[in-house]
Amino acid sequence: MHALKFRPNRFARTILMMLLAMTGAVAATAADYRLELVETDWELRPGLTTRAWSFGGTVPGTPIIVRQGERVRIEVINRLPEATNVHWHGLILPVQQDGPSLSIQPGTTHTYEFVAGKTGTYWYHPHFMPVLPQLDRGLYGSLIVLAPEDARYSGDHTFVLDDWLLDAQGRRLEGTAPGDMERHGNVETVNGKTGPAIAPLRLVKGELHKLRFINASTASVHNLSIQGHRFKVTHTDGQALALPFLTDSIKLAPGERIDAELAASGDPGRSYEIASSRRSSGMVIPIVYGNGSVPAVSSPFVTPKPRGYSIDPNARPDIVLELGSAMARGMYGHGMIGRGNTGNAPAMIWTINGCAHPDTLPIDVPLNKVVTMRVYDRDMMGMMMGHGMEHSVHLHGTTFQVLSINGSAPTGELWKDTVPIPTHGYVDLAFVMTNPGDWMLHCHIIDHEDGGMMTVVRAR
Ligand SMILES: [Cu+2]
Known part of the structure; x- marks a missing residue:
């Protein structure tokens, strides 16, 4: 089924990938991984062990290291007492492979299959609501798509x-x-x-x-x-x-x-x-x-080709989002309470344009067209409570160009999938959705995501 079926240890795999990268071989390789989600007694240091949840018995979970263009097949086996799923943070994939819409029940297996696209440093974690009790117990791992030049580092x-x-x-x-x-x-x-x-x-x-x-x-x-x-x-x-x-x-x-x-x-x-x-x-x-x-090693870094969008900085953004918060009771009595609030958490909800997920309004965007978005931090509640924390906004399904932060353009093109919004400031972004689907946009402060600061970008 696969040209190269290999379940190697991390080091053997890295060496193989480096050899392939160095020879420039265009092999139709495939990477097979198996991630078993299990409860694990994890030693943080001698004398301090905690009961963690893990991908494969270690924290972080099994590192996934692949090459650009490689077919990746990941079998996810859920041995935890509750349903979950896996999101491949930063990868641009067909929406069925992205994670959030899936529910992998206890005792069942789901296989993800995709082609590794752009090179870079990514990671994986559950995106099953509420996310905090799963991610915070140690359910995460690295996902590296190697670039040919990476092999030239010491x-x-x-x-x-x-x-x-x-x-x-x-x-x-x-x-x-x-x-x-x-x-x-x-x-x-x-x-x-x-x-x-x-x-x-x-x-x-x-x-x-x-x-x-x-x-x-x-x-x-x-x-x-x-x-x-x-x-x-x-x-x-x-x-x-x-x-x-x-x-x-x-x-x-x-x-x-x-x-x-x-x-x-x-x-x-x-x-x-x-x-x-x-x-x-x-x-x-x-x-x-x-x-x-050793003789000094020179940098193999490859300067990227310019790929920024040409956007009039004075044009109105296509989409404006305002991030905020409110007390779950009293001030905000419309039943729009995020599902993630647990009994002992502060009774806060976190909002986008005044609504908490699942009541946030979806954002419709056309496929294959440049979309501009301005994200404001309007978290007055946070300010009143002396909180002032930067919401870390993550958009699935694309990487976006950061056009400006508080109106100032970055020095040189800046591309990201997760960006902190300055306290009481704003960030201008531009992106293109190339795959149709419902893509999550949310704060990566997981308390905020679970507490409502999430919406969906519908690309059609
Ligand atoms: Cu936040």
Whole structure:
């Protein structure tokens, strides 16, 4: 059935993919994966184990690493006590493969099948409402579509960032801390490990490594700083930047990804680290140098061809969305209460143009036409409560060009699938839907998504 049937371990697979990429072989390859959703006792660090839900027994779940143009077949076996589904965040797929409309019942199997399109750093997670109790228990994994040039880095490393709200025994604490409207953790993890259990990044002077960061947290923004080095940010949400830039700190809102190059320019023998601004929660990646050095590796980054839409910046956007919130009772007594509110959560609903999902109005867009959209943060409730959090808006089924943020165009073309909306500000976007279907648009702060900040873009 498949030209290449291979159920390899991660490393064998990566090497195979790199060889294929290097030789430029145009093989009709197929990738077969099997993701079994199971309850797992997961060790975050020695002495701290929690009961997680996982794709394949590990947190993050089985990494999916494929090549552009490869046929991907993923068998999903649900061994959890409740129904679920899987969304391939950032991939542009036929709507039946996108996830949210599916319900994979306990004890049943569903097979996704699609062709990997654009190269880049993506991820997967359930999109079954309410999403929070599933994603927040560890149900996520990376999905990498390798580019040929990726094989020329000295190393290619994926870091999936998350946070967990646990007691000292590792038991999951439900709800949110007093005064919080979103669920934030007290233990932060990199690839499912915290503090001293996080694997160091090992470098040799002269090398050039590719780092892929994925924020799988349901609400927390992660700010990472690096010592003694600089990141060269090359991709946002898997899309190559027209103008990569150097920085010593990066910020990822929920759902966002950043790819960066790291030139090993430090002193051999010295140690460095990449650390979160909340470093006491355990998110610290040590950087350890081996002995010796290699000739400096030059960047294989390929500057993308310009593909921006030509849009009159003074034209009115086709679609205007206003993000807001309200108290579920009292001020907002129309029964429009999001389904995700649980008994012990604050009685907030989160709205788009005044309505909470499933009562939000669908947005109709034509297929294969450029659509412009302005998204405002009008979260007055949040402002009154001193909240001021950036909603992280994700659109399924396409990547969009960020035209401007608070009226300022980015330096160089910027393409994303998830974008934070500045507090009381706005973002202008443009996109083309190439596949017909109902595509979700929602806040990737999962408390907000479950609490109503979601609608559907109907492409016909
Ligand atoms: Cu939000």
